Amino acid sequence: MNALHLRMSLALVLFLLLNGVSETRAEGPAGGLAAFPRPRQDNGWGIHWAPTLFGQTRDIVDYFVGESKSMGIKWVKFLNGDSSKVDHEYLVRQLVANGMMPVMRVYKPFNDPYENLDALVRSAVPMGLTYIELYNEPNIAGSAGGWRDGEAMSITRLVDLWIPAAETVIRAGGYPGLPSLAPGGDYDDNQFLRELLDGIKARGKQDVLRRAWLPLHNYFLNHPVDYPEDEVNLKSPLMTVAEIARRQLTPGKVASINQARQISRLPRSRGGYYVADTIDGDSNAFRKFEAYEHIFYQRFGYAIPIISTEGGAVAGAGEDPRYPVVTDDDVAQETLYAFRYMVERAPSYYFAFTPWMIAGEAGAHRDLRFEAQAWYRDREGDTLPVVNVLKQNARRPQTRRYTPENSPDTVDLPPSVKPLPTPGPAATPTPASRLPAAPVALGDESYIVHATESISMRWLRADDGVDVALNSRTTAPVRIVMWQNRVPATSQTVDLAAGEVVTIHVNLTGTIGVQVFDATDRLLLDYGALSGVPPPARRTAATSAPVSASGAYTVTWDKRLDELQVQLKQPAVAKGQHTWRATKVEYLDTEESRGLHHIYVETLDERGERVLGQAVWVTWPGGQSRIVTEDKAAPEYAANFPMYGPVGSYQVKVDGSSDVVDGLGMESGGRAHVSFKIVFQRMVGR
Numbered sequence: 041m042n043a044l045h046l047r048m049s050l051a052l053v054l055f056l057l058l059n060g061v062s063e064t065r066a067e068g069p070a071g072g073l074a075a076f077p078r079p080r081q082d083n084g085w086g087i088h089w090a091p092t093l094f095g096q097t098r099d100i101v102d103y104f105v106g107e108s109k110s111m112g113i114k115w116v117k118f119l120n121g122d123s124s125k126v127d128h129e130y131l132v133r134q135l136v137a138n139g140m141m142p143v144m145r146v147y148k149p150f151n152d153p154y155e156n157l158d159a160l161v162r163s164a165v166p167m168g169l170t171y172i173e174l175y176n177e178p179n180i181a182g183s184a185g186g187w188r189d190g191e192a193m194s195i196t197r198l199v200d201l202w203i204p205a206a207e208t209v210i211r212a213g214g215y216p217g218l219p220s221l222a223p224g225g226d227y228d229d230n231q232f233l234r235e236l237l238d239g240i241k242a243r244g245k246q247d248v249l250r251r252a253w254l255p256l257h258n259y260f261l262n263h264p265v266d267y268p269e270d271e272v273n274l275k276s277p278l279m280t281v282a283e284i285a286r287r288q289l290t291p292g293k294v295a296s297i298n299q300a301r302q303i304s305r306l307p308r309s310r311g312g313y314y315v316a317d318t319i320d321g322d323s324n325a326f327r328k329f330e331a332y333e334h335i336f337y338q339r340f341g342y343a344i345p346i347i348s349t350e351g352g353a354v355a356g357a358g359e360d361p362r363y364p365v366v367t368d369d370d371v372a373q374e375t376l377y378a379f380r381y382m383v384e385r386a387p388s389y390y391f392a393f394t395p396w397m398i399a400g401e402a403g404a405h406r407d408l409r410f411e412a413q414a415w416y417r418d419r420e421g422d423t424l425p426v427v428n429v430l431k432q433n434a435r436r437p438q439t440r441r442y443t444p445e446n447s448p449d450t451v452d453l454p455p456s457v458k459p460l461p462t463p464g465p466a467a468t469p470t471p472a473s474r475l476p477a478a479p480v481a482l483g484d485e486s487y488i489v490h491a492t493e494s495i496s497m498r499w500l501r502a503d504d505g506v507d508v509a510l511n512s513r514t515t516a517p518v519r520i521v522m523w524q525n526r527v528p529a530t531s532q533t534v535d536l537a538a539g540e541v542v543t544i545h546v547n548l549t550g551t552i553g554v555q556v557f558d559a560t561d562r563l564l565l566d567y568g569a570l571s572g573v574p575p576p577a578r579r580t581a582a583t584s585a586p587v588s589a590s591g592a593y594t595v596t597w598d599k600r601l602d603e604l605q606v607q608l609k610q611p612a613v614a615k616g617q618h619t620w621r622a623t624k625v626e627y628l629d630t631e632e633s634r635g636l637h638h639i640y641v642e643t644l645d646e647r648g649e650r651v652l653g654q655a656v657w658v659t660w661p662g663g664q665s666r667i668v669t670e671d672k673a674a675p676e677y678a679a680n681f682p683m684y685g686p687v688g689s690y691q692v693k694v695d696g697s698s699d700v701v702d703g704l705g706m707e708s709g710g711r712a713h714v715s716f717k718i719v720f721q722r723m724v725g726r
Contacts, residue, residue, distance in 0.1 A: 077215075079115065083379070083382060086393055165214055221255075259357075260374060334670070398415050608625065617724070624718070
C-alpha cells in the first residue's frame with residue numbers, strides 16, 4: 041500500500057466513524073466477512089430508493105431519509121450513471137450522517153465496458169460509499185438485460201467485462217458487486233451464476249472475489265416466505281374456509297387455485313406446477329440467498345457477503361397459480377417477516393434484505409410503470425400499509441443478534457431448522473435427560489419448554505385456537521417468542537419475570553414455533569414444531585453391528601430402525617468395482633432431534649476422509665432430490681435433507697453404485713419430528 045492509499049484509507053475510516061457508519065476491516069483476505077463495512081447497530085433492513093439516475097432536490101432527499109429512518113432502514117440502494125462523479129452526493133452524505141449504508145448500482149444501458157468507473161468510485165469512497173454494483177440482470181434477453189437487439193446473451197462477455205471493472209473498483213477503494221441476476225430469467229439465474237463463477241475461476245481471477253459481494257434480487261413472486269418448504273408446495277392442501285374469507289376470494293378464483301393445487305404434482309408437460317421442495321431446487325422466493333451461498337461455497341470454500349439490491353413481495357404478483365395474488369396487506373406482513381428474520385435468524389453472510397421500492401413519482405422518478413409498486417405515492421401520507429407496519433415495529437431497538445465478526449463464514453443448515461448462533465459465551469450443554477420432551481397433545485397438563493430454565497407451558501383449548509399459559513420459575517427474566525405455522529410474521533413476544541405466569545392466545549391451525557432467550561438475548565432454545573401430535577412410544581436406544589453381505593466390513597445399525605421397518609439394501613458388487621456402502625445408520629427420536637426432521641448424510645473415501653461435492657439422491661413416491669456434500673464443521677454431517685412424509689416414504693443412496701437405506705420418514709403419520717444419520721463409505725468389491 042503506497043502512502044497515498046494509506047492516507048485515503050485512514051481518512052475514510054475517520055470519516056465513517058464521525059458520521060455514524062462503522063467499518064470493521066481486517067487485513068487481507070483472511071478478514072472474511074468481518075472485513076466488509078456495515079452500518080452501526082446494523083439490523084439488515086434495506087430499501088431500494090426511487091430509481092432515478094439524477095440527484096434529487098434536498099427536500100425530497102430529506103423527506104425520504106427521515107421516513108427511512110423512522111422505518112428502521114439501515115441499507116439504501118440507489119442508481120447512478122456511468123459518470124465521473126456521484127450525482128446523488130447529497131443523498132449519500134445524508135444517508136451516512138444518519139447511520140445508513142449506501143449501495144450504488146452503476147447504470148449501464150448496454151453490457152459495455154464502464155468509461156468513468158475509476159473516477160466515480162474515487163469520488164464515492166471518501167463519502168462512505170464503498171459498495172458498487174456492476175451490471176444488472178444480464179440473464180434476461182434483450183435490452184432489459186443490457187443486450188442489444190439481436191445480441192445473444194453471453195456469460196463469457198460478462199466475465200470479460202466484470203473482471204477489469206471489479207479490479208478498478210478495488211483499486212479505487214471500493215467493494216465490487218457481481219452482476220445482479222433476475223429470478224429465473226431467460227437464462228436460469230442459478231445456472232448463470234455457476235457459469236459466471238466458473239469463468240472467473242478459469243481465468244485465474246478468483247482472488248478478486250475475496251473483496252467482492254453478491255447482489256441478490258430475491259423477489260418473492262406470490263410465494264410465501266417459507267417457500268419451498270411451505271405446506272402448499274409440499275402437500276397441496278385445498279384452501280381453507282378461513283383463508284378464503286380473509287382474502288375475500290370469489291368462488292371462481294378459489295376453484296382455480298384448488299385445481300392448480302390438485303394437479304400440481306403432474307409432470308410439467310401435463311400442466312403441473314411443482315418444481316422442487318428444497319431451496320436449491322427452486323429458489324424463486326425470499327430464501328434465494330441460501331441457494332446462491334451454496335453455489336459460491338461449493339466452488340471456493342468460503343462465503344462472501346450477499347446483499348439484496350432488489351426483491352421482496354410486490355402487490356399484484358401472481359406467477360404461481362397455486363397461491364393467491366399478492367395484496368398490499370401481504371406486502372406488509374411478508375416484509376415484516378423478512379425484516380424480523382434479518383434480526384433474529386439471518387445467516388452471517390446475508391448482510392441486507394432490500395425490497396423494491398420506496399417511491400417512484402414522489403421521489404422524482406418519471407417512469408410510471410412502477411408506480412403501483414411504490415411504498416409512497418406522495419409526500420403527504422398516501423402510503424402502502426407496509427410503511428406504518430414497519431414504523432410501529434421499529435419503535436424498539438432492532439439490532440441483529442449476531443454479526444459477521446463473531447459468526448462463522450458459513451452456516452451448516454438453513455436457519456429455519458437450527459438454533460441461531462448468538463454472541464457471548466456458549467450456553468452450558470443441557471444433559472440429555474433434561475432436554476425438551478416430545479410434543480404432547482393440546483390440553484395436556486404442560487409442556488416443558490426448557491427444563492434447565494424451568495419454563496413450562498399449559499395448553500388450554502379455546503373456541504378458535506389455544507390459550508397457552510407460560511410459567512417461568514427462573515431466577516432471571518426470559519423472553520419467549522412464538523409464531524404459527526412456521527411464519528414468524530405471526531409472532532408474539534412475551535417477557536417473563538421470575539415466577540410470572542402469562543397467558544397468550546394462539547389461533548392454532550397447524551404448528552407453533554417457540555424460541556426462548558435469556559436477558560442477554562442468548563438463544564436458549566429454538567423449537568420449531570410444537571403441535572397437537574401425541575409423542576411416539578419412546579424407543580430404547582441400542583445399536584448392533586451386523587456383518588455386511590460380503591463379510592468384508594461391518595455396519596453400525598441402530599436397532600430402533602428395525603421397529604420402524606427401515607431396510608438396508610446391499611447390491612452385489614463385482615470384484616474391483618467401486619461402490620458406496622452404508623457403514624452407519626442411526627435413528628434420532630423426537631427428543632434427540634430437538635425439533636428437526638432431517639436425513640443427515642456423510643460420505644467418506646476408502647481412507648475414511650470426507651468426500652466433498654458428492655451427489656446423494658433422496659427419493660420418495662412421486663419425486664426425488666439431489667443433495668451435495670459440503671465441507672461443514674464437525675460434528676455436522678456433510679449434507680442434509682428435510683423430511684415431511686411419514687415413515688416408509690424416503691430412500692437414500694449415493695450417486696452411482698450404492699447401498700440403499702429405505703423406509704425413512706417422520707413418525708405419527710408424518711407429524712412427529714425424528715431424524716436419521718447415515719454414513720456412506722466408498723469401497724472396492726472383493
